[in-house]
Structures are given as C-alpha cells and as structure tokens.
Amino acid sequence: MNDLPDTARPRLATKVRLKWDEVRQKPLLLFPEGLLVLNPTAHEIVGLCDGERTVAEIVKMLGEKFQSDTIDRDVKDLLAKLIGKSFVVIAE
Amino acid sequence: MNAMETPRPYSLLCELTFRCPLQCPYCSNPVDFGRYAEELTSAEWERVLTEAAALGVVQAHFSGGEPLVRPDLPQIIRHARQLGMYTNLSTGGTLFTESIGAQLRAAGLDSLQGSFQDADAENSDRLAGGAPSFDKKVRAAELARRLGFSLTLNVVLHRQNLGHLEAIIALAERLGAERLELANSQYNGWALKNRAALLPSRAQIEAAARTAEAARLRLAGRMQILYVLPDYFAPFPKACLNGWGRVFLTVAADGTVLPCQTAREIRGLKFENARRRPLAEIWFESEAFQKFRGTGWLPEPCQSCPRKEQDFGGCRCQAFLLTGEATATDPVCSLAPRHHLIADALAEAEAGAAGQLIYRNAIESRRFEREIDALTFPPV
Numbered sequence: 001m002n003d004l005p006d007t008a009r010p011r012l013a014t015k016v017r018l019k020w021d022e023v024r025q026k027p028l029l030l031f032p033e034g035l036l037v038l039n040p041t042a043h044e045i046v047g048l049c050d051g052e053r054t055v056a057e058i059v060k061m062l063g064e065k066f067q068s069d070t071i072d073r074d075v076k077d078l079l080a081k082l083i084g085k086s087f088v089v090i091a092e
Numbered sequence: 093m094n095a096m097e098t099p100r101p102y103s104l105l106c107e108l109t110f111r112c113p114l115q116c117p118y119c120s121n122p123v124d125f126g127r128y129a130e131e132l133t134s135a136e137w138e139r140v141l142t143e144a145a146a147l148g149v150v151q152a153h154f155s156g157g158e159p160l161v162r163p164d165l166p167q168i169i170r171h172a173r174q175l176g177m178y179t180n181l182s183t184g185g186t187l188f189t190e191s192i193g194a195q196l197r198a199a200g201l202d203s204l205q206g207s208f209q210d211a212d213a214e215n216s217d218r219l220a221g222g223a224p225s226f227d228k229k230v231r232a233a234e235l236a237r238r239l240g241f242s243l244t245l246n247v248v249l250h251r252q253n254l255g256h257l258e259a260i261i262a263l264a265e266r267l268g269a270e271r272l273e274l275a276n277s278q279y280n281g282w283a284l285k286n287r288a289a290l291l292p293s294r295a296q297i298e299a300a301a302r303t304a305e306a307a308r309l310r311l312a313g314r315m316q317i318l319y320v321l322p323d324y325f326a327p328f329p330k331a332c333l334n335g336w337g338r339v340f341l342t343v344a345a346d347g348t349v350l351p352c353q354t355a356r357e358i359r360g361l362k363f364e365n366a367r368r369r370p371l372a373e374i375w376f377e378s379e380a381f382q383k384f385r386g387t388g389w390l391p392e393p394c395q396s397c398p399r400k401e402q403d404f405g406g407c408r409c410q411a412f413l414l415t416g417e418a419t420a421t422d423p424v425c426s427l428a429p430r431h432h433l434i435a436d437a438l439a440e441a442e443a444g445a446a447g448q449l450i451y452r453n454a455i456e457s458r459r460f461e462r463e464i465d466a467l468t469f470p471p472v
Contacts, residue, residue, distance in 0.1 A: 013242070013270075014242040015202065015244075015270065019176060019178070021148075022176075023100065023146070023147075030178035030202075032202075032205065033273075033318065034151075035103075035150065086271070
C-alpha cells in the first residue's frame with residue numbers, strides 16, 4: 001500500500017486525539033473505541049500530520065532528523081495503516 | 093500481584109444514571125437497577141474523574157441509562173476534558189436538543205455515539221419499548237451532524253434484527269455516520285433473561301458477518317464499520333475488557349466501583365463505593381479488583397492453556413451467571429467443562445426463537461430484585 005501521493009496533506013480525523021500521557025510518560029493516540037501507545041517514530045510522524053504539511057515535507061523533516069534511509073517507506077507505511085483505520089484522513 | 097506490578101487503568105466508564113426513557117431488552121444495566129437509584133452528585137463525579145486522571149485514566153466514556161437526563165452532563169464532560177481526557181458519550185438520542193448539543197460541543201466532547209435498535213420505526217420502537225423513539229433518534233443524528241460532531245451509530249445485533257443488517261447499514265450511511273458499531277448482544281443481565289428470544293441461529297450470524305464485511309470494503313474511507321462477533325459462536329472466549337482490573341473500570345450511577353459494568357451480577361463479591369474510598373485504593377487494594385486480576389487464580393483447563401495470557405479465562409460474569417461459580421472457565425470456551433451450557437442454548441436457537449421479550453423497566457427490575465433477594469449466595 002504505497003499509493004499515498006507525496007503531495008497528500010494528512011491530518012488526524014476529528015474523532016482522534018494525540019495526547020502525552022503524564023502518568024506513564026508515553027505518547028497516546030486516542031479514539032472512540034480505544035487507544036494506541038505510540039513508539040517515538042510514530043509519535044514524530046503523527047505529530048506532523050496537521051493537514052498543511054505534505055507527505056513529502058514530513059519525510060524530508062524526519063529524514064533530516066533521524067538520518068534514516070528508510071524514512072520515506074516508514075512514513076508512508078504508518079500513514080497507510082492509520083488511514084486504513086480511519087485515524088488519519090487526507091485534508092481536502 | 094503487588095501494587096508495583098499492577099497495571100493502571102486507561103479507561104473509565106461513568107454510568108451517570110440508571111434512568112432511561114428506553115427499555116431495550118438487552119440492556120447492560122443490572123437487572124435490579126432500581127435499587128441503585130441514589131446517584132452521585134456533580135461534585136462527586138468531578139472528584140471521581142480527578143482521582144481517575146491521577147490513577148492513569150485517559151479516556152472517559154459516559155453512558156447510563158440515558159446520560160442526557162442529567163442536566164449537569166456538559167459540566168461533567170467539561171471537567172473530564174480539562175483533565176486532558178478523551179471523552180465519549182453514548183446516548184439513546186431521544187433527549188438530544190440543539191441547546192444540549194451546543195453545550196456538549198462547547199464542553200469539548202470528542203465522540204458522540206447514538207444507539208439505534210433497528211433500521212425502521214416499527215421494529216426499532218418495538219425493540220426499544222416505551223414511547224416511540226425512532227423518529228427522535230433520526231432527528232438527533234441529523235442535528236449532531238449539523239453541529240459538527242463525529243457521529244457513531246451503535247446497533248446491538250440479535251435474532252430479531254440481524255436480518256435487517258443491510259437496511260441498518262443504509263440508515264447509517266443516510267445519516268452520515270463516520271462509524272457504525274455493530275455489536276452482537278452479550279448474553280449477561282437483561283439479554284440473558286431474554287436469551288431465548290434474542291439468540292440467533294448460526295446461519296444468521298454467518299450471513300451478517302458476510303454483509304458487514306462487504307459493506308466494510310464498499311464504504312472504506314467513508315464510514316468505518318466495526319462488527320463484533322458474538323462469543324457464543326466462537327471457539328474461545330473473549331479477553332473480557334482485556335483482563336479483570338487491568339485497563340478498565342466502571343463507576344456506576346450510585347458510586348459503586350466495578351471492574352466491568354456487569355460485574356455486580358456476581359453476587360457474593362463485595363464491591364466498594366467511590367463515595368467512601370479513593371479510587372486508587374479501590375483499584376489497587378480492594379478485594380473485588382484483586383480477585384481475578386492476572387492469571388494466578390485461573391482453574392484448569394485455563395491454567396495450563398497457552399491462550400491464558402490472551403483471554404484470561406473469559407468473562408467472569410458469564411461464568412457466574414451460567415454456572416453459579418465465578419471462578420469457573422467461561423462456558424463459551426470449547427474447552428470448558430461446562431461448554432454444554434452454550435451448546436444447548438445454541439441448539440435451542442437453531443430450533444427457533446422462543447419467549448416474549450422482558451423489557452428493561454422499573455416494574456421488571458423490582459421483580460428481579462425480589463427474586464435475587466429470595467436467594468442466598470456464598471461469598472466468592
């Protein structure tokens with residue numbers, strides 16, 4: 001599932017919220033039926049999904065930060081999963 | 093398991109009231125709900141939420157009964173949002189108005205879930221009992237969308253509406269729901285009292301699963317469909333709430349603190365009240381929460397089962413209600429010594445529906461209360 005275009009502008013769905021859990025010191029993605037505890041990379045990616053930045057911009061920012069060759073695939077794989085679960089939508 | 097190892101709860105269900113204009117025959121409230129009528133005040137709910145946040149709760153679900161009968165609902169939800177919690181409201185919708193909707197929006201409510209009993213007025217009203225409610229529900233859903241809410245439709249499935257699943261999905265589409273939760277009835281409490289009239293045949297379940305899956309694919313990206321399989325038709329039990337006292341707790345209308353909303357059906361197990369003891373103490377130290385936490389207490393065949401960390405022996409309420417023993421393996425498990433209790437019920441369901449619906453109302457609740465009080469239950 002790598003059909004996510006570089007120009008797409010992802011954002012969190014209205015029903016979804018990113019939260020820093022003070023008690024456990026972990027980032028959480030909260031939605032009606034439950035939650036996900038995010039790993040540091042997922043936290044960075046989701047945190048950049050504001051409906052303004054494009055996928056290409058998110059990849060570029062994280063590529064510089066993590067010095068990683070696989071970041072393009074990591075970002076697109078994660079976003080495809082989150083879009084599949086309706087947690088992330090592409091801004092119109 | 094000591095307090096150092098005990099997990100903290102993520103999720104709190106606030107059953108704000110047991111009052112409700114609907115009388116659904118599969119209600120998850122206690123069958124004797126009438127005796128728990130002394131509701132927590134606004135200030136008490138705010139204190140419960142504050143204690144819950146400190147304990148680690150990040151999600152607050154508000155239900156009832158019908159939570160909209162409480163005029164302080166927006167105030168309570170605002171408090172939960174100020175604590176940084178994700179807030180979710182489950183309502184029957186009949187009392188939803190433009191004014192209350194706007195107040196809930198302003199309070200920061202994250203997710204709104206409205207129940208429907210069936211796809212059309214005649215069947216929905218018959219199942220909900222009481223005064224006609226379907227048309228009010230439709231208006232509430234339309235209003236909620238207009239106010240900008242992310243709307244989920246919840247429909248409990250059973251023998252009497254499974255055949256209408258296509259029409260139920262079409263209703264959710266027409267109302268512009270973002271999510272449709274199709275949960276097969278769980279046969280505890282009121283649903284167990286009505287099991288002969290509600291338990292479907294295997295053919296019905298299989299047809300519904302195909303319909304739901306086809307709709308899930310067709311509507312991908314537009315409406316999310318969650319289809320929850322009934323445990324009676326699965327080979328192994330569900331990990332009920334991901335394990336007793338592990339991630340979830342309920343505070344009932346009267347302040348009773350429960351591992352799940354049906355747990356007080358386990359007669360003989362003593363539950364404490366948030367009015368009298370801090371939530372954290374109840375979570376970590378009370379007998380009821382420690383009783384079935386983890387896997388140490390499990391009987392055979394669960395204790396030596398490779399699935400024990402997955403399903404924790406299944407649902408304690410179901411085990412108690414069907415076998416009389418809260419420590420028994422959940423009979424829905426195909427390996428359970430008393431699995432025949434499920435097999436027999438399924439065989440009866442194959443033969444057809446039986447019995448009149450008993451509606452969830454104050455009169456029937458009083459009757460069940462007297463029935464229960466006439467029995468004695470040994471301590472668990």
